[in-house]
Structure formats: C-alpha cells, structure tokens
Amino acid sequence: MKYYSTNKQSKAENLATAVIKGLAQDRGLFMPEEIKQLPPAFFETIKDLSFQEISLIVAEAFFGEDIEKEVLKKIVYDTLNFETPLVEIDKNIYSLELFHGPTLAFKDVGARFMARMLQHFAEKEGLKSINVLVATSGDTGSAVANGFLGVEGIKVFVLYPKGKVSNIQECQFTSLGQNIIPLEIEGTFDDCQSLVKSAFMDKGLNAQLKLTSANSINLARFLPQSFYYFYAYAKLAKQGIAQDLVFSVPSGNFGNLTAGIFAKKMGLPIKRFIAANNNNDVFYQYIETGEYKARPSTATIANAMDVGDPSNFARILDLYKNNHHDICQEISAYKYSDTQIEETVLTCYNQHEYLLDPHGACGYQALKDGLKTGETGIFLETAHPAKFNETMESILQKKLPIPQKLQVFMKGTKKTVLLSKDFETFKSFLLNEK
Numbered sequence: 192m193k194y195y196s197t198n199k200q201s202k203a204e205n206l207a208t209a210v211i212k213g214l215a216q217d218r219g220l221f222m223p224e225e226i227k228q229l230p231p232a233f234f235e236t237i238k239d240l241s242f243q244e245i246s247l248i249v250a251e252a253f254f255g256e257d258i259e260k261e262v263l264k265k266i267v268y269d270t271l272n273f274e275t276p277l278v279e280i281d282k283n284i285y286s287l288e289l290f291h292g293p294t295l296a297f298k299d300v301g302a303r304f305m306a307r308m309l310q311h312f313a314e315k316e317g318l319k320s321i322n323v324l325v326a327t328s329g330d331t332g333s334a335v336a337n338g339f340l341g342v343e344g345i346k347v348f349v350l351y352p353k354g355k356v357s358n359i360q361e362c363q364f365t366s367l368g369q370n371i372i373p374l375e376i377e378g379t380f381d382d383c384q385s386l387v388k389s390a391f392m393d394k395g396l397n398a399q400l401k402l403t404s405a406n407s408i409n410l411a412r413f414l415p416q417s418f419y420y421f422y423a424y425a426k427l428a429k430q431g432i433a434q435d436l437v438f439s440v441p442s443g444n445f446g447n448l449t450a451g452i453f454a455k456k457m458g459l460p461i462k463r464f465i466a467a468n469n470n471n472d473v474f475y476q477y478i479e480t481g482e483y484k485a486r487p488s489t490a491t492i493a494n495a496m497d498v499g500d501p502s503n504f505a506r507i508l509d510l511y512k513n514n515h516h517d518i519c520q521e522i523s524a525y526k527y528s529d530t531q532i533e534e535t536v537l538t539c540y541n542q543h544e545y546l547l548d549p550h551g552a553c554g555y556q557a558l559k560d561g562l563k564t565g566e567t568g569i570f571l572e573t574a575h576p577a578k579f580n581e582t583m584e585s586i587l588q589k590k591l592p593i594p595q596k597l598q599v600f601m602k603g604t605k606k607t608v609l610l611s612k613d614f615e616t617f618k619s620f621l622l623n624e625k
C-alpha cells in the first residue's frame with residue numbers, strides 16, 4: 192500500500208517510510224491510497240470475536256500488504272492486553288472506557304502500537320538510532336513515553352508546556368529516565384507542536400538526526416484507534432442493540448475521530464459522529480460556519496483537548512474531499528465551557544454514580560444534548576478521572592482514591608529540562624544530545 196500526502200506536493204511512500212518519517216516532505220499528513228472494505232462475513236461474526244481478534248482483522252486490512260502476519264499479530268496482541276469495558280451509564284448512553292492501559296488514557300493504544308511498529312521497521316531498514324519528537328498537552332507525552340520506554344535504538348523527546356499539564360501527568364513522563372527525555376517549554380501546547388513541526392522541516396537537523404513524530408500525525412499511532420470502534424460495535428451487536436449507532440468523541444487533535452471515520456469507511460455500521468469540543472472550538476465553528484480558523488489554544492480543565500489547530504483536520508477534509516456539506520451529514524459538533532463540564536461531572540456523578548473525567552464529560556454531555564430517539568450513543572471515555580485529580584476534587588468537593596498504576600509514577604523523581612520556545616535553542620539541544 193502507498194501513502195500519499197494530504198498536501199499532494201510530495202510523492203507517495205510505502206508504509207515503512209510513512210511510519211519512520213511521520214510527516215510527509217511537504218508537511219502534509221500521510222493517507223492510505225485505499226481504504227479496504229471488510230467483508231459482510233466479518234460483521235456477521237464480529238460479536239463472537241475478542242478485542243484482539245477483531246483488531247487483528249482490521250489491522251490486516253490496513254497493514255497486511257506490508258507486514259508479515261505473525262509480526263502484525265504480535266504487535267496487535269502486545270498492544271491490546273488490557274480491558275476495554277463498555278458501561279451503560281444512562282438510557283441508551285454507553286461509556287467506552289479506554290483508560291485501563293498503563294497510563295490510564297486511550298493514547299496507550301496508539302502509542303504502544305506505534306512503538307512496536309516503528310521498532311520493527313527501524314530494524315528492517317537497518318536504522319540504528321531514531322529520535323521521536325512528541326508535543327503534548329499531557330496525555331500524549333505519558334502514553335508515548337511509556338509505550339517507548341526501554342525500546343532500544345529509539346530516543347523520545349517529550350515537549351510539554353510549562354505549568355499547563357497536571358502534576359500526575361507530568362510525573363508520568365518526567366520520572367521514567369532511560370530513553371525518555373522530557374523538555375519543559377516556556378510556551379503553550381501550540382508552541383510545542385510548532386517546534387516539533389519546524390524540526391521536521393529543518394534540513395540541517397534532518398541531515399544529522401533521524402527524526403520522527405509520535406503525535407497522531409503518525410499513522411501508526413492514530414489508525415489503531417479504529418480498533419475499538421469495531422469492538423464497541425461488537426459488544427452492542429451481541430446484545431442486539433447496535434442499530435443507529437452514534438459515537439461521541441471528545442476531540443483535540445482529532446486523531447480519535449478520524450480513526451472512527453476510517454472504521455465507518457471500512458463498512459462498520461456507524462450512523463454518525465459527534466465531535467465534542469471544549470472552549471477550543473475551531474472544529475465546532477467550522478461545522479457551524481464552513482470556515483476553518485485556526486487560533487491559539489486556551490487553557491481549560493479538559494486540557495488534552497486544548498488544541499487551536501487540530502492536526503488531523505487535514506485528514507478529515509481529505510476523507511470528505513473538502514466538502515463541508517458532506518462533513519456535516521456525518522459529523523455534528525458541540526462545545527462546552529469549563530463551567531458546563533463541571534456541571535456535567537457533578538450531575539452525572541449524583542444521578543448515575545459514574546465518575547466522568549473532564550474530557551469524557553464533554554463526550555457524554557454531547558450525547559445528552561444530541562442523541563435522537565431510536566439512536567444508541569457511545570462516548571469515548573478517554574482518560575481515568577484520577578489523572579485530573581485536582582480538578583475532580585474541586586468539582587466534587589471530596590477526596591478521591593489514586594489508582595495504584597498512578598501512584599507508582601508519583602513515587603519517582605521528576606527530572607526535566609527547561610527550554611524557551613525559540614527553535615534555534617531547541618535545535619542545538621537536539622544536536623548536543625546526539
């Protein structure tokens with residue numbers, strides 16, 4: 192399979208190159224030239240398959256031409272070795288809990304998958320040392336750092352905005368050591384993201400270092416996220432209630448939502464999607480007006496969604512051939528302020544004894560506001576509420592237990608490097624680390 196760039200200015204590449212490069216030469220995002228339909232027989236039997244079995248079939252449709260079946264199976268099975276419960280919260284509203292992996296957020300899926308696939312291709316191409324650059328507003332950094340921890344031949348630089356990620360999140364990538372190098376940037380998440388983008392475009396740097404990205408611009412990270420849409424469908428199909436299925440997706444860079452659109456294009460019977468935004472509502476505004484206006488991000492209590500120029504928007508435009516009307520047919524959008532998010536968390540907890548994290552709260556509320564009669568709604572519960580402990584405790588006015596998995600990180604020693612948002616400083620730092 193070849194992968195073309197959404198900017199259509201550079202040539203199509205094979206899978207190994209697309210995964211190793213992350214971003215195309217022309218700064219576009221890689222897209223597969225073909226999206227394979229899965230056969231009807233698959234959908235007839237899906238309800239009796241395990242998450243790993245389903246994922247392997249979907250992974251083969253994406254990557255089967257370019258990677259040996261046994262290798263792919265190992266990558267899939269190693270990646271998805273934790274629970275993904277589908278919990279009924281409210282009438283016709285289900286929470287797909289994607290937070291039972293090592294860092295308690297959905298990004299574990301893509302990060303673990305990508306780490307294993309990148310390592311496979313690096314070995315195959317004889318590459319000795321690869322540098323992964325990742326910009327994070329919190330969860331990406333921890334998932335990627337933990338997904339790549341100890342992977343030989345790969346160094347990971349985690350760029351995060353000073354003072355804008357929660358204490359627990361910071362511990363998850365600053366306490367690891369080994370091949371993980373945290374960089375605290377004096378700026379916003381968008382500044383971190385643009386440092387990463389500039390690094391990829393810098394000829395001098397790329398001549399000396401093999402750089403790649405582990406943000407959801409890398410297709411090995413975002414495509415595996417389509418697996419759990421199939422799995423959630425299978426669970427509802429087993430109960431005979433998978434008709435008129437609506438997925439509500441708390442969105443930042445739109446990797447998750449884009450993976451859902453891929454699932455739908457492969458034949459998964461999803462009726463439509465809802466994108467839930469916080470105050471960073473460029474996508475919501477695009478749906479409302481047809482105009483896309485990127486702008487600097489603002490800080491909210493759902494900080495993993497604080498994105499002012501979502502990178503995967505380019506993929507969504509590409510999938511719908513730039514047609515605003517077609518996009519609106521399949522995706523609607525809602526936006527929530529911090530106050531609304533707080534109210535949702537509190538109300539849902541009081542009415543259903545279910546603890547939503549601030550991101551999942553946007554997804555849940557968007558279903559409450561947008562689900563129509565006869566539809567079944569699933570929202571992606573993207574992180575464990577304990578990752579946002581300070582926010583949760585201030586909303587609920589009570590102490591919450593911290594899961595064992597998180598306590599382990601908090602016991603470690605924090606180690607980080609403070610850098611300005613100036614590109615030249617960042618560049619010399621990378622070159623010195625060589």
Ligand SMILES: *Cc1c(COP(=O)(O)O)cnc(C)c1O
Nearest residue numbers: 330443444445446447495573574
């Ligand atoms: C990353 C993240 C999101 C946003 O996901 P995208 O794929 O970037 O849209 C939502 N919630 C949480 C908890 C996240 O970590």
